[in-house]
Amino acid sequence: MITVINMAKRKPGSPKICDCQGARKSRRREAVVEVLSSGPGHLNAEQIHKAAQKRLPGIGIATVYRALKCLCGCGKVSEFIPADGVARYEPAGSRAHHDHLICTACGCFTEAVDPEIERLQERLAAKHGYKISSHRLEIYGLCPCCSKKV
Amino acid sequence: MITVINMAKRKPGSPKICDCQGARKSRRREAVVEVLSSGPGHLNAEQIHKAAQKRLPGIGIATVYRALKCLCGCGKVSEFIPADGVARYEPAGSRAHHDHLICTACGCFTEAVDPEIERLQERLAAKHGYKISSHRLEIYGLCPCCSKKV
DNA sequence: TGGAATAATGATAACCGTTATCAATATGGC
DNA sequence: GCCATATTGATAACGGTTATCATTATTCCA
Known part of the structure; x- marks a missing residue:
């Protein structure tokens, strides 16, 4: 079954909350x-x-x-x-790409980016002949708060 | 509800296929x-x-x-x-840690490691006060085979 | 070599996050 | 306001995974 979200028959210029064709404001x-x-x-x-x-x-x-x-x-x-x-x-939108540090104790998320890691990922993908479309890096461990408690 | 996999009452020395306490061979x-x-x-x-x-x-x-x-x-x-x-x-066991390149077209998996990325991850985690227990890096894109077909 | 204790198993119901269905309602262009 | 149609809420369905339970298999020990 093919799912199409309001892609058809929308007249241009009507209000929209997102850029999906045909979406009404709600x-x-x-x-x-x-x-x-x-x-x-x-x-x-x-x-x-x-x-x-x-x-x-x-x-x-x-x-x-x-x-x-x-x-x-x-x-x-x-x-x-x-x-x-x-x-x-x-x-998303104004927010840049970032990776996540995830605490295995309290479940909190911390955003982080390392430009060097980003670059090396490109290199790694290229080495294997891949054309990157996206990536996901998650680091699991204890956040500063939880590692103090142990 | 707490799930315990055969952790109790096992006498030492009995055969086991894995190192879980109490596991029988099957x-x-x-x-x-x-x-x-x-x-x-x-x-x-x-x-x-x-x-x-x-x-x-x-x-x-x-x-x-x-x-x-x-x-x-x-x-x-x-x-x-x-x-x-x-x-x-x-x-696992004999196999070393590795990351995954995942083709968004055919769904195939390629294993890859970049020691530098591994090291930088440690650095990134330390910078945010995290004690790493594990991490996961997945790169999504087109594998060499599928990018030829496009 | 049994037999008792208990771990493993298969069938299947339950679970949980997510998506599809459908009738009722809200929205936007005219 | 009216019409076409997009949106909505309730809920059934879905898919991967886990729990339940009666039955079977394994291990230990006499």
Whole structure:
């Protein structure tokens, strides 16, 4: 089954919350955007749903998933899936690419980038004849706070 | 609910296929080990199940999952979960750590290591006060074969 | 060489995050 | 306001994985 998100029949110039062709503006989708842009980042769908319900009681989980998919599709939000298999979302756009340090004790996320690592990844991929489209680096361990407690 | 895999009451010296305390030897678990050590690597549970059924018709998927969990627990097998959320398994032990290049077109996996990247990861983690326990680097893109076809 | 204790197994229900379905509702262009 | 259609909420379905439970296999010990 092929899923197409509102790609057809949209007349140009109509309002849109994301750049998907044919998307209409809606308060639920706006609420999801607000949650993401005001929240701490790295939220999963359930957490986004709960936060969105405070703004719009009654908003359904399916709507949240649909909004996230739409927003990811047009690049406003980026999704990443850590080792627990549960997708996390963060506002993209103005935010640069980064990797994640993930605490195995408290589950917190820290963003980090090392330009040298980025460059070496390109080199590694080229060495194996790969054309990179994306990459994912996650470092698991104890965050400063949790390593003190041990 | 706490899950304990045969941790209690085992008398020392009994045969074991893995180093889990209390584990008995069984043909199913051996079959899973054989599949993993003879196969191409990066197999998911379903693929391992199919391969194991050729050796032991009737072996159930639950047994495969249980064997994999046991073998992962004692370090004989390593599990990793790429962006599709489906766990892949490969024999550990003699095999060194490596990262993965994953083709977004054909889905094939290539193993790769760059010692410099490994070192820089340590540095990045230290910079943020993290004590690394593990890490995961996946590079997505087109493999040499698929990038020719485009 | 049994037999008791208990670990392993297969079938299958349950689980959980996510997606599809569908009727009802909201939106935007006119 | 009306029409076409995009969006929504409730919920069923889905796919990978885990738990349950009665049955079978393994190990230890007499």
